[in-house]
Amino acid sequence: MSMQWNPNNNLVIMAGGVGSRFWPMSTTECPKQFIDVFGTGRTFIQMTYDRFKGLIAPENVWVVTSQRYADIVAEQLPDVPKSNILLEPCRRNTAPCIAYVSWRIKAKNPKANLVITPSDHLVTDVVEFQRVISSALNFTAETDAIVTLGMNPTRPETGYGYIQADLQEPSLRNKEIFRVDSFKEKPDYPTAVKYLKSKEFFWNAGIFIWNVGTIVNALRIYEPEVSRIFEDLLPVYGTDEEQAAIDKHFPECPSISIDYAVMERADEIFVFPADFGWSDVGTWGSLHTLAEKDAQGNNVIGKNVQLYETRNSVVHVTEEKRVVVQGLDGYIVAEKDNTLLICKLEEEQRIKEFSAG
Numbered sequence: 001m002s003m004q005w006n007p008n009n010n011l012v013i014m015a016g017g018v019g020s021r022f023w024p025m026s027t028t029e030c031p032k033q034f035i036d037v038f039g040t041g042r043t044f045i046q047m048t049y050d051r052f053k054g055l056i057a058p059e060n061v062w063v064v065t066s067q068r069y070a071d072i073v074a075e076q077l078p079d080v081p082k083s084n085i086l087l088e089p090c091r092r093n094t095a096p097c098i099a100y101v102s103w104r105i106k107a108k109n110p111k112a113n114l115v116i117t118p119s120d121h122l123v124t125d126v127v128e129f130q131r132v133i134s135s136a137l138n139f140t141a142e143t144d145a146i147v148t149l150g151m152n153p154t155r156p157e158t159g160y161g162y163i164q165a166d167l168q169e170p171s172l173r174n175k176e177i178f179r180v181d182s183f184k185e186k187p188d189y190p191t192a193v194k195y196l197k198s199k200e201f202f203w204n205a206g207i208f209i210w211n212v213g214t215i216v217n218a219l220r221i222y223e224p225e226v227s228r229i230f231e232d233l234l235p236v237y238g239t240d241e242e243q244a245a246i247d248k249h250f251p252e253c254p255s256i257s258i259d260y261a262v263m264e265r266a267d268e269i270f271v272f273p274a275d276f277g278w279s280d281v282g283t284w285g286s287l288h289t290l291a292e293k294d295a296q297g298n299n300v301i302g303k304n305v306q307l308y309e310t311r312n313s314v315v316h317v318t319e320e321k322r323v324v325v326q327g328l329d330g331y332i333v334a335e336k337d338n339t340l341l342i343c344k345l346e347e348e349q350r351i352k353e354f355s356a357g
Helices: 045-050 067-076 094-108 126-141 189-198 213-220 224-232 242-252 258-263 284-290 345-356
Strands: 009-014 061-064 085-088 113-118 145-150 160-164 179-185 201-211 269-274 299-301 305-308 313-316 323-326 330-336 339-344
Touching: 009 045, 009 094, 009 213, 045 067, 045 189, 061 094, 067 085, 085 094, 085 242, 085 269, 094 113, 094 213, 094 224, 094 242, 113 126, 113 213, 113 299, 126 145, 126 201, 126 269, 145 160, 145 213, 145 258, 179 258, 189 201, 189 339, 201 213, 201 258, 201 269, 213 224, 213 258, 224 242, 284 313, 284 345, 305 313, 313 323, 339 345
Parallel strands: 009 061, 009 113, 061 085, 145 269, 299 313, 305 323, 313 330
Antiparallel strands: 113 201, 145 201, 160 179, 160 201, 179 269, 330 339
8 A cells, every 4th residue: 555655745734723612522632623423433534544555654644733632632542653743832823834844844854745734623535535635745746837726616505714716617637727816705595506507616725735835935025924934933833842833933923814814815826626425514503414314304323322202312321331212303402521402403503602601
């Protein structure tokens, strides 16, 4: 298998998020990327790692996360070298995160070709996913292009940003890749309906492919302050002084997303429209849509659950307890660490307000 690996190909998993959208399963101590939401025995970050198997060698996998999650990343991804787990001392959004890992990889291999991915998304068709990633990596290995993946929208979704593609003519080197016309913020519903009809808009999955020289140059042009910080640290990368230097200088970065910093400003931006069953699984409601259901439309994740006259509900109880539910329709029942949540699926947004109080 390793004979097929291109030694220049690297994977970067961004795993610093502190989201607790699957409360009470996920908390700031153990956010969504580290939990097994589907009851498959694999967490989101492990599923992310799994879908690149055979494409990228384990020693070329990098994880950028918060210092508080260092141990949990090492425990959940034992094949990733400890030295490839980069620790941010504070949150500064995605541009500083990507800048740090890009300069760190460049110090090791100036010919590196990178895939950047979130750690907490779902992909159902891994074979097609690998084909698309492979094709995009080949494209960026021989061009100065920045490529982002665009998901074919299946509904007028207002929770995602969109990428507008110029579908008139594909790029010369790859007929599946097109220039980006513009990036659009999360739309309101009528705009999302318009996007869906027009066929030239795609969901922004936050997955980027580029070679390390391309991204470093783009950051130098568009975010010189950020670039200078990580450029100046070149002598310490891979040494015992790296963490102390990062702890000192990383907080000097502005908090800015890679979308604002580079994607919306650079010229050579391309989109690869794709279809591999992608979702960011942001809510219990989306889990209800995506996970397997019984004949009554329920998702049951847990070993000892009995349902009676219950429909269209999510029951997520992974602790060893017997759970009997009767008469619910459209509810979430979830338990973790002595916290039990019972709430209507459509009221999920309000849970956060209650749970924060």
